[in-house]
Amino acid sequence: MARIIALQTHDIRFPTSRTLDGSDAMNPDPDYSASYVRLRTDAADGLEGHGFVFTIGRGNDVQVAALRALEGHLVGRDVAETLDDLGGVWRELVHDSQLRWLGPEKGIMHMAIGAAVNALWDLRAKRAGVPLWRLLSSLSPEQIVDLVDFRYLTDALTREEALTLLRSAEPSRAERESRLLSEGYPAYTTTPGWLGYDDDKLAKLCREAIAQGFTHIKLKVGADLDDDLRRLRIARDICGPDVKIAVDANQRWDVAEAIRWTKALEQFDVAWVEEPTSPDDVLAHAAIAKAVAPVPVATGEHVANRVVFKQLLQAGALSVLQLDATRVAGVNENIAILLLAAKFGVPVCPHAGGVGLCEAVQHLAMFDFVAVSGSLDGRVIEFVDHLHEHFVTPVEVRDGRYLAPTAPGAGTEMYPTSIAEYTHA
Amino acid sequence: MARIIALQTHDIRFPTSRTLDGSDAMNPDPDYSASYVRLRTDAADGLEGHGFVFTIGRGNDVQVAALRALEGHLVGRDVAETLDDLGGVWRELVHDSQLRWLGPEKGIMHMAIGAAVNALWDLRAKRAGVPLWRLLSSLSPEQIVDLVDFRYLTDALTREEALTLLRSAEPSRAERESRLLSEGYPAYTTTPGWLGYDDDKLAKLCREAIAQGFTHIKLKVGADLDDDLRRLRIARDICGPDVKIAVDANQRWDVAEAIRWTKALEQFDVAWVEEPTSPDDVLAHAAIAKAVAPVPVATGEHVANRVVFKQLLQAGALSVLQLDATRVAGVNENIAILLLAAKFGVPVCPHAGGVGLCEAVQHLAMFDFVAVSGSLDGRVIEFVDHLHEHFVTPVEVRDGRYLAPTAPGAGTEMYPTSIAEYTHA
Numbered sequence: 001m002a003r004i005i006a007l008q009t010h011d012i013r014f015p016t017s018r019t020l021d022g023s024d025a026m027n028p029d030p031d032y033s034a035s036y037v038r039l040r041t042d043a044a045d046g047l048e049g050h051g052f053v054f055t056i057g058r059g060n061d062v063q064v065a066a067l068r069a070l071e072g073h074l075v076g077r078d079v080a081e082t083l084d085d086l087g088g089v090w091r092e093l094v095h096d097s098q099l100r101w102l103g104p105e106k107g108i109m110h111m112a113i114g115a116a117v118n119a120l121w122d123l124r125a126k127r128a129g130v131p132l133w134r135l136l137s138s139l140s141p142e143q144i145v146d147l148v149d150f151r152y153l154t155d156a157l158t159r160e161e162a163l164t165l166l167r168s169a170e171p172s173r174a175e176r177e178s179r180l181l182s183e184g185y186p187a188y189t190t191t192p193g194w195l196g197y198d199d200d201k202l203a204k205l206c207r208e209a210i211a212q213g214f215t216h217i218k219l220k221v222g223a224d225l226d227d228d229l230r231r232l233r234i235a236r237d238i239c240g241p242d243v244k245i246a247v248d249a250n251q252r253w254d255v256a257e258a259i260r261w262t263k264a265l266e267q268f269d270v271a272w273v274e275e276p277t278s279p280d281d282v283l284a285h286a287a288i289a290k291a292v293a294p295v296p297v298a299t300g301e302h303v304a305n306r307v308v309f310k311q312l313l314q315a316g317a318l319s320v321l322q323l324d325a326t327r328v329a330g331v332n333e334n335i336a337i338l339l340l341a342a343k344f345g346v347p348v349c350p351h352a353g354g355v356g357l358c359e360a361v362q363h364l365a366m367f368d369f370v371a372v373s374g375s376l377d378g379r380v381i382e383f384v385d386h387l388h389e390h391f392v393t394p395v396e397v398r399d400g401r402y403l404a405p406t407a408p409g410a411g412t413e414m415y416p417t418s419i420a421e422y423t424h425a
Numbered sequence: 426m427a428r429i430i431a432l433q434t435h436d437i438r439f440p441t442s443r444t445l446d447g448s449d450a451m452n453p454d455p456d457y458s459a460s461y462v463r464l465r466t467d468a469a470d471g472l473e474g475h476g477f478v479f480t481i482g483r484g485n486d487v488q489v490a491a492l493r494a495l496e497g498h499l500v501g502r503d504v505a506e507t508l509d510d511l512g513g514v515w516r517e518l519v520h521d522s523q524l525r526w527l528g529p530e531k532g533i534m535h536m537a538i539g540a541a542v543n544a545l546w547d548l549r550a551k552r553a554g555v556p557l558w559r560l561l562s563s564l565s566p567e568q569i570v571d572l573v574d575f576r577y578l579t580d581a582l583t584r585e586e587a588l589t590l591l592r593s594a595e596p597s598r599a600e601r602e603s604r605l606l607s608e609g610y611p612a613y614t615t616t617p618g619w620l621g622y623d624d625d626k627l628a629k630l631c632r633e634a635i636a637q638g639f640t641h642i643k644l645k646v647g648a649d650l651d652d653d654l655r656r657l658r659i660a661r662d663i664c665g666p667d668v669k670i671a672v673d674a675n676q677r678w679d680v681a682e683a684i685r686w687t688k689a690l691e692q693f694d695v696a697w698v699e700e701p702t703s704p705d706d707v708l709a710h711a712a713i714a715k716a717v718a719p720v721p722v723a724t725g726e727h728v729a730n731r732v733v734f735k736q737l738l739q740a741g742a743l744s745v746l747q748l749d750a751t752r753v754a755g756v757n758e759n760i761a762i763l764l765l766a767a768k769f770g771v772p773v774c775p776h777a778g779g780v781g782l783c784e785a786v787q788h789l790a791m792f793d794f795v796a797v798s799g800s801l802d803g804r805v806i807e808f809v810d811h812l813h814e815h816f817v818t819p820v821e822v823r824d825g826r827y828l829a830p831t832a833p834g835a836g837t838e839m840y841p842t843s844i845a846e847y848t849h850a
Binding site for chain 2: 026027028029030031055056057058059061062063065066069096097098099100101102103104105106107108109110111151152153154155251254255256277278279280281282283284287302304305307308310311314315
């Protein structure tokens with residue numbers, strides 16, 4: 001009988017602020033970082049579960065301290081029993097009343113639980129010898145809803161409704177799985193659009209994105225309206241009318257400013273306006289969405305938990321749901337969010353980039369296509385070509401599409417050499 | 426020229442779970458704790474600024490790590506300049522883009538900033554030789570609004586509207602200040618109502634509360650409806666019709682259950698129903714408030730920031746706003762929340778108890794009375810008779826009222842002996 005014998009943590013930071021990769025109106029100088037957790041067992045297979053929280057530098061040590069606070073919940077557990085009841089483990093971690101006080105269900109403690117939960121899923125998928133998206137897509141509707149905590153969701157989605165959704169997608173799962181394996185999943189790229197890049201670099205990167213087969217890009221906006229108008233004109237001129245261009249304000253605006261600014265940018269045929277204001281502000285997003293229609297409003301990478309997503313959907317406040325692999329409490333909570341999005345008929349276009357977010361979130365989007373929403377309409381996964389070389393199973397993006405991963409696991413394992421080289425002193 | 430020369434932290438935990446003090450439907454066994462921060466300077470006066478985050482045990486070490494992450498922002502600063510611009514300091518801390526990623530503006534990092542901000546206010550009040558409530562009440566309307574960050578608030582409250590509110594209360598400040606000094610501020614007590622207490626202890630503590638002059642008590646509910654009905658009947662029988670009895674569900678319910686349960690308890694003339702569901706769920710609170718009217722809905726002790734409070738007010742989702750001294754980013758953010766409450770005409774009835782929350786929050790309620798809302802109507806500060814002996818300037822509650830504190834500072838300083846004795850090993 002194998003047990004979890006160690007929870008190891010690493011404070012990993014990449015000095016990305018030197019090149020202004022990842023610079024936007026709220027985050028001028030991020031150092032892309034990972035609070036990294038490894039679960040080791042005494043099983044003969046030697047497999048480990050890896051997970052992480054993506055952060056942007058300072059405070060990564062605090063996030064690591066939160067991971068360590070979970071040691072008592074995980075070390076010593078029977079591996080097989082634990083992995084067979086990840087719904088139960090999720091509830092135990094999230095409902096630890098003393099730890100819950102530190103959120104509740106938001107911020108550093110909640111993200112730490114997410115990383116630990118994702119590490120458990122990584123281990124389970126490795127032991128099953130399949131990529132996470134296939135593991136999830138092989139579960140029955142009942143097994144899937146058992147992973148979800150419906151507390152605080154039942155006014156929008158009950159267990160029975162979730163089962164009905166999943167059952168209706170079940171007969172055609174195999175068809176979509178083979179389509180994914182042959183065609184991949186659509187991607188869009190944010191690589192051209194960081195605010196710290198000058199106009200020439202923007203133009204060059206737009207041309208490269210098109211040459212690489214992307215039909216959808218995203219530009220950061222929100223620091224200066226004249227700059228934004230000029231940069232959007234450059235991008236639209238290069239891209240022509242058929243490439244989608246989304247804009248991302250990274251929470252810079254209040255309601256009136258968001259409406260005014262979005263209306264000024266609308267002439268460039270904006271695919272969506274992302275994070276117009278505080279991610280906590282359901283009512284503001286609803287007011288903005290109503291005023292800027294038909295421009296779709298997108299948000300999610302900073303949405304703290306399923307309860308806030310539920311409200312954004314109930315209020316008609318978002319048209320594009322941007323799932324994030326490491327903001328909420330891991331795979332289980334993201335399944336709840338996928339189910340909510342399917343119930344409300346809103347497409348999920350995951351946030352990615354950062355450190356390993358592409359590697360992690362692709363599994364959730366592909367599971368959504370196979371077993372939940374059953375659709376690719378209006379759906380794209382963000383892609384940024386950063387830091388993939390540090391991952392054992394890096395994403396493969398070709399002709400603007402994510403290839404379906406085939407290696408066992410959740411995509412969250414970094415090379416030991418990368419961990420060692422970028423561990424923060 | 427004096428500088429801040431050290432930020433010292435302490436992980437302080439009281440073993441309160443042994444007696445089930447503080448037990449409720451979500452928190453069966455809290456160990457009341459404080460993540461404590463001391464700011465030392467090289468000024469000749471030897472004064473220090475003290476602040477803390479209240480937690481309930483596990484994870485207090487993570488909260489302390491978050492306090493330490495602020496050292497680089499504070500140590501080395503000029504004391505006088507820093508204390509003269511606490512609005513600027515607040516913005517610098519809350520808008521540190523790398524730390525902000527860990528919330529944003531919620532959870533462990535945000536609460537750490539709150540404790541540091543409160544420690545700065547403690548130092549400023551001590552240097553001025555006045556209690557915090559009088560210091561705040563001596564500021565001009567312009568100085569007060571300079572402390573507030575109106576980002577994300579302007580759809581509900583602008584700087585100009587806040588100034589108008591403050592100016593209209595200004596001429597009568599002195600009158601209310603002397604009334605406070607002579608009469609104190611109304612309190613209510615939660616001491617009788619913890620879920621872990623048996624019926625005899627409940628009855629005895631109700632009698633004691635009335636003997637002590639309280640005219641308002643609160644009972645924890647939400648674990649078992651039959652138990653709640655029995656306990657409320659006991660309390661109402663002892664209290665008679667003139668004592669107010671509030672109930673507190675500590676987030677246990679979904680919408681439908683909250684409505685059903687509250688309607689079942691309404692027969693006992695419930696003063697308010699507190700935390701019926703997730704503190705993040707503005708729309709659920711609005712639905713519950715509408716369905717259970719005229720029973721008022723109360724929440725706040727777990728509301729993450731001013732943006733969520735703003736929405737609760739906009740949506741008509743709460744009738745009693747329960748300010749907490751250590752959940753949001755300190756005095757400055759609580760001033761924003763007091764201004765929002767005044768704009769919407771909703772009474773503020775602060776959450777207290779825990780470790781030092783009574784000592785800290787009374788200053789904010791008294792400042793509200795003197796300089797913001799100008800009213801005591803429907804307003805009471807929670808009181809729990811726990812752990813006050815560890816504070817240098819403990820609250821004084823007599824005949825069911827908080828006496829206005831007169832000692833300099835924010836009330837947040839613990840005795841060195843208490844810090845030493847209860848430091849977690």
